[in-house]
Structures are given as C-alpha cells and as structure tokens.
Amino acid sequence: MTLPMTVPAPGLPARVRIHEVGPRDGLQNEKALVPAAIKAEFIHRLAEAGLTTIEATSFVHPKWVPQLADAEELMRLIDDVDARLPVLVPNERGLDRALALGAREIAVFASATESFAKANLNRTVDGALEMFEPVVAKAKDAGVAVRGYLSMCFGDPWEGPVPISQTVSVSRRLLDMGCDEISLGDTIGVATPGHVRELLATLNEAGIADDRLAVHFHDTYGQALANTLTALQHGVTTVDASAGGLGGCPYAKSATGNLATEDLVWMLDGLGIETGVDIGRLTAASVWMARHLGRPSPSRTVRALSQKET
C-alpha cells in the first residue's frame, strides 16, 4: 500500500487525538437508514483500526433524526467496544436514556449564532444554553465527561461572517457551565487559516487553553485540512473527523461533509504525528460502509487507496 514518507515538522504536537464522528454526525447526514447491526459492526471496525474516541449516536427525539432512532439498540451492540463512545444528548430526558445505557461521555450542541440556534433548536442562543445547563450539571454529577459542540463558529448561512467575540463568548459560557471541551465547528466550511488562528488566539486570551479545544472542519470549500494544520500549528491536539468523509456526498453539487478521517491520518502519518490509527484498516472500514450506503466514499485518500488495493 502507498504510504507517505514520514518527515516531521517543527512546532507540531507529537500526538493527536482524533474524535471520530462518522457513526453519529456522518450517518445522521446520510439519506440511507443504516441498520443498527451495521452501525455496530462499523464502530467495532473503527475501534479495531485504532480510533480511541468514536461518537456513537444521538439521543435526540427520533422524529428529528430518524437515522439515529436505534440509539438504545446500538448502545447494547457496542458495549464491548474498547474506545471512548460519547453520545449526543439534547435534554435531560436524552441524558437519562444515555446514562441508563451506560454512556460515560456525552455532548451537547450549542450555536454561536441566533439564526442557527433558531433553525436547529428552535431557541435563542441563551435559551439553548439554559436548556443545556441542567443536562451538563446532571452529567457532571454522574461523573460523565461533557463535550460542548459549538456550531457556526466562523460563518453562518443567514448571518454571514460570525464575529470572533461572539464565538468566544458562547465558548466561555459552555465551559463555565461545566463542559470539559469545546468542539469549534465550521458548520458551513467557510473558515480559512488566518481566521482559525485568530479565533484560537482570541480564545487563549480569554483564558481558554488549547487543551480544552477541539476543531471540527467541513470540507465544503476544500479548506478542512489546511485549517486543521493551522490549528495543530497553534497547539490544538484534538481533531474531529468522519471516517470515509461520511455525511458528505460525492455526487451532490456541494459536498458539505466533514473532514475525512483518512485524509487527516494521511497528513498526520506523513508528519510523524502519532494517532494510533492504522490507515489501511480504517480505509477498509470506510470502503465496507460505503458499500452498505451504495456509493463511493468522498474521501480522496479512501478512493486512492481502495483503487490500488482492489
């Protein structure tokens, strides 16, 4: 198998933790309804490929996300997986369901903009934070780690460019409420490296250290990996990515998917940055899932490596 030559660069972390979002964020955005048994097999394969954090599912009401309506069944099928398996919860009821099934990590999802808070949660930014406050408190009481997703950190389809101060302010409130980590989402993929660097620097100035931050880039304009490199150069060591680029469609005019985990691992392997991930096994897992979805992976690395292997 073709692999990159390993040549480290100065000023980069020795190790990066990949927060794999394919089974949740990826499959949530696929049209196909994937059976729980297939999802469970996929999560097993991702863990066997060396991923240590795999976001498994969401305890949102099935009416809103029918793709993940099988959360209970799935949790039982993956209780032997040797990885951190965070799940998304929208409210106390979702948290109770997740805790009852043994979830040890949860994530809540806030918005940096009023327009998206309204569209996604039918609430104001403040209203959403108030909704999450008791959820986070109860999770912390139960000894469960909490991640705060923050959408629209760079731009918003209704509001345009998002002021950095606005993203910093909501990040601060999520941390103050008890979140252990903030995942900074470029939900519409408009970020560029200077913007990434400036946001991270401003978060640092506001007292939020890089080790409380993760980056979550979308490849809508092809910028996800360059932005990720910028975040690593800044000092961030947790990166969200989606195996096989799940959630982006290779045939849609606009591929709005997450950064593909394989494209990320290719770069990190080349830089000699440890992830624990075996890119061959990861690619095989993504090819396997792409077959179930009946379409090729949008990840360039998956396409290149699977062409050579088959």
Place this chain on the structure above:
Amino acid sequence: MTLPMTVPAPGLPARVRIHEVGPRDGLQNEKALVPAAIKAEFIHRLAEAGLTTIEATSFVHPKWVPQLADAEELMRLIDDVDARLPVLVPNERGLDRALALGAREIAVFASATESFAKANLNRTVDGALEMFEPVVAKAKDAGVAVRGYLSMCFGDPWEGPVPISQTVSVSRRLLDMGCDEISLGDTIGVATPGHVRELLATLNEAGIADDRLAVHFHDTYGQALANTLTALQHGVTTVDASAGGLGGCPYAKSATGNLATEDLVWMLDGLGIETGVDIGRLTAASVWMARHLGRPSPSRTVRALSQKET
C-alpha cells in the same frame, strides 16, 4: 455570493502569483477532445477573471497528446489575451514551432526519478536533461523565459519515496542549464507538509532561493491545499493550480487531479493574500468548461459556489 471572512496570518506573502495550468495540464488529462475555439474562449475567460499566467498548450507530438494537437490553431486564437501564456515544448522542433507562433515563455519537463523519465520520456534522467539543454539555450537566446517542470519530487509509483537529495540535484541542473523557475511537482499526490518544508529548506541550503521555485500539488490524497499553505509559510510565492480542478475526475475512484484554482483562491482570499483573481468570474469560467466536458467540476469550491448561484 458566499465569501470567506478576510483574516490575515503572520509569515505569509502579501501576494501570490497563480500559474494556471488548466488549459494545458488539465485538458491534457481529460478524455474529451475539446475544440480549439472552446479552449480559446476558456483562456479568454480565465484572463478576464484575473489570472496573469495561463499555460496555454503543448508542442508535444500530437501522437502523444492528441488533446493538444491543435496548438497552432489555439495560439492564433489567443494572441490578443492579456496574460503570460507559457507553452510546453519537448524538443527543438517544438520550440521552433512555439517561437514561430510568438510564444514568449516555454516550459520543459524533467523527472526526479529514472522510472518516470523512462515512462514519460523514454529516456534516463540524464538523457532527458541533455535533450532539454539545447532547447533551453535556444529559448534563452530568443529572450524567452523558461520554466522547468520537475515531476515526482516527493514520491514515484514505481520507486516509492523519492530522496530529497535526488530532487535537489535535478533542480540544480535545470537551473544551471538556464531555467528561470522550477515547478516542484507532486505528481502522485503523496506529499505532506513536513516533507514539503524539508525539501524547500534543502533547496534553499543548496543555494536555490524561494523566488526561483513554484509548487505543483496534486490532490490524490486530499493534501494539496495543506501542502500549498506550508510552501507559502516557507516563502514560496508561485503556486500552480488548475481551474475547476481540470484533469481530475470526480467519478474516478482516484481523483488524481491538480489542486483546483478556486479552492486555492478561496484560501488566499480568506488570508487577504492578493492574487488579482475574481473568484466568482473564475468559478463561472470553470462551470462553463465543465458543461462542455459534460461532467461536474471536482473542485469543492466550484461545486459549493455554483450550487448557490444557480
């Protein structure tokens, strides 16, 4: 139209010259034979979008590259274009044809590896350099600028990783022969940022300054833009790219195309780096060409912007 927020970053050039390779390198790798009139219209549109260097065609024997067999006709159709219009020439006969049609810039194409020199030119690395020596000398005598393309600078499909010393050595010989600029090609797309940085640093140590260098990345593994950012951080200010990602196929399992010019301009616009290019007009030109080719552009920026516009 959605545009990135402009946030500069330190340590980057104020201006980048894009060496547009779509009409030559891009169309050469498309299956479709595009009529000269369409190519000419495309080049006019690219110049109107603000591109100042547009590689127009190749004076290689039509037997080898039937896609560009109309070089003479095309040159006459674009003699009013207000841009630098380099053309590829393989030998003295090609040079004579190009000069007779008024070419003011040419490019020769060498290989950093023996395997690719053999496959592409049916010569050894030395044999190819010897073939180009009189071409470069004659071009310089005619006051014509010469670019040296160097393929397989990072990895080679037959030989694997290419030693940096080998790439540096052939670069040195191309410059010594009279080339004004070397375009460092990652022909199979395997480079990663540490490798890019190390090659550039080693070239500098060998006395080759960044202003004699251009970078030419392929997106086979999704690394092209991150590698380009690394080259800009190092000090390179000339970047090769292909409008609409021409030459890469969105349906092939492996998209081996060049970096898409639009994805590059999106990043440079976001960083406030001047290129003179209007991304809207450039995208419109690529969408227009994609219609002639009967398939969507593989550029993520083109797909995202054209979805919003139409």
